[in-house]
Amino acid sequence: MAEPAYTVASDSENTGEEKSSSSPSLPEIAVGIDIGTSQCSIAVWNGSQVHILRNTRNQKLIKSFVTFKDEVPAGGVSNQLSHEQEMLTGAAIFNMKRLIGRVDTDPVVHASKNLPFFVQTLDIGVRPFIAALVNNAWRSTTPEEVLAIFLVELRLMAETQLKRAVRNVVLTVPVSFSRFQLTRMERACAMAGLHVLRLMPEPTAIALLYAQQQQMTTHENMGSGSERLAVIFNIGAGYCDVAVTATAGGVSQIKSLAGNAIGGEDILQNTMRYIAPPNKEASGLLRVATQDAIHRLSSQENVQIEVDLGDGDMVSKVLDRLEFEEVNEKVFQECERLVVQCLRDARVESGDIDDVIMVGGCSCIPKVRAILKNVCKKDEIYKDVNPLEAAVRGAALEGAVTSGIHDPFGSLDLLTIQATALAVGVRANGNKFVPVIPRNTMVPARKDLFFTTVHDDQKEALIVVCEGEGETVEENHLLGFFKIVGIPPSQKGVPEINVCMDIDASNALRVFAAVLMPGSKSPVVPVVEVRMPTVDDGHGWCAQALNVKYGSTLDLITLQRKM
Amino acid sequence: MNKTKKLVASISKLLRRRTCYPSTFRCNPLATIAFNHLSRDSLQPCSAKPLAISVSGLRLSGRAFCSKRSSVCWNCGFSSEKAAFLFCDSCRSIQPVDDSVDYFQIFGLENKYELDAGSLEGKYKDWQKKLHPDLVHNKSKKERDYAAEQSAKVTEACRTLTKRLSRAMYIMKLNGININEEETLTDPELLMEIMELREAIAESKDSNALNQIRSQVQEKLKQWSDSFLEAFESQRFDEAVKCIQRMTYYERACEEIVKKL
Missing domain, CATH: 1.20.1280.20 (HscB, C-terminal domain)
Structure with missing residues (x-):
């Protein structure tokens, strides 16, 4: 047996320290990686343009999976499957982007339970049990480990082709990823020996590519370079993301973002359930046939599906587009909701939109295109991007820009001004989530809010930091918590507790808390500074545990503002 | 937006004080020039510029110089006559925040309440293309800090000038009048x-x-x-x-x- 061609560093490797490492004299151009739920690609700026790397089978799009055979895992970069069905025997783990950083109470994890590999939940707020079938036994793993194995292969492939060490990367991530999930992505990269320069929400990578294209065309026409508003819609296998961007002179300012964990996987599962014979478990064969049928439905009005499931069970069915759209109505409704929300958050009327850009594997579904055309009141979809390559191209551009590469022709004279995809705030006013930095705030951002105590002589206060859009704490992602101590004895409502949140250019979130007493000009106890997130795996039950332990004794309410 | 600024002890301010790097600024020839100009400038109503309150004493000397002056790049020594010298066109390095530069100067505007808010956006993007922290990833920690501060200031300037209300409050502040937003109504x-x-x-x-x-x-x-x-x-x-x-x-x-x- 050959030596495994990868090394995965320990999960506990510290990623925080590496960022400050001094930069070499010649800047290494960071590569862009688009880790998709089902497919993955890697690209780099080659000095004059973005070059997408190909694997040994000459593929630009590499299937994201890792097979565990004989205890030696192998990822989709080097590994060649004899047949697509091999991915469905239980030995291969895929869809990791759907599972990373999620606890076992998450509906997305539950929806993954009928995948061919093992996903078990205990519904107690810890990480789910994930395992691959190796020699008829379950070998447990984690989404981070699987991603790391895959990333190592990608790195080796890139290093061979670029003939240099590859360390710095720009990765695209879904808009709906919480900061906790982002740390898990960073962890997976660290395990693979990669240093993350930037985690870019997918549509913002596409926005950068679009900004470059716009700049090139205005250069050619010597135009004034007026601002163009574009809606970017990305739907892949696992996630749907929307962004509204205002672009001028190579600068893309993200006006708003919206996203959710819906995508091709949901469409596939809904359709499979619809065409499967009653009382028949979803099998690998059916999965492959359904996937194929969905692909064909993008160009045909109806498709014939014929599958022999064995044991005398046959599926023979004609599926037409209308049926398909009905079966997946909820997914399509959610797509529409996201676009509407994103436009509203950006305060953009559909008449003002210059371009509608659609990317991702599911963007060719006619219904999805119809929704976008209808909501944005456009007859045409932007044609100058490749829906499957746009994200990785954008990431590679960002990789070159953040590495400080200068292009004499101005092709890298680019900038993305990011916005926060989710609100960050604290628990206050009972069990409510009170945003301190609302979603779609321009980054870097710093905002603060004043709170006060709810009990007389309350000496301590619990700051529970969450991220999301829900009204109650439970509906949001918990990022961490800490206590402020030493509040001087006073009546409730008197101490002013200032909670300040700061998101810097590298998207790091820090939370500061200070206690002020009326009349005093400086904080009465030293300002507490905490970098978030602090929670580790298994954080799902933390909020509940805090509730049980402290109840409302350490609560806060917002300091009332007069009107 | 402005309500937090009003509270003298608001955290943002404390932090600002902590995160600014005055040491280099103090060595900067700017400070000396500032003192030379002090006598002339003191004739002008420069009082109570909003950002100046929050920073250290030596920075206050920076604000004392008004529109006509030359600034010197900390990196290459290039001398600029620009009112808003945030970025050195000669060596492309970002300059430390100068609190004497007001929001109107950043956008090359006259100190007037009436303005075309639509014209700010383009200028704003031009600035960010030079100042945004994303672009100085490989530069020194010092310059990265300048980038963070300058870019934040330009953002704040754009935000303040875009909306009528904040612009009105700002221009009043420039004239030495602070508005107490929370004042109770009597009418x-x-x-x-x-x-x-x-x-x-x-x-x-x-x-x-x-x-x-x-x-x-x-x-x-x-x-x-x-x-x-x-x-x-x-x-x-x-x-x-x-x-x-x-x-x-x-x-x-x-x-x-x-x-x-």
């Missing part, structure tokens, strides 16, 4: 109007009704903005403050409507 007529307005917002069920209220409120906002301009230009500052108060309430009503929509 019973206005109180009545606000209560009615809030009720109307709370009771309206559909977006049509809300949009109608919104356009009414925006019309009022516009009217009071015009009155502010008049009062401000004829230096009737008490009246200008009253206009700002009105604008504040209409602005809040607008926010409430948007939240409900």
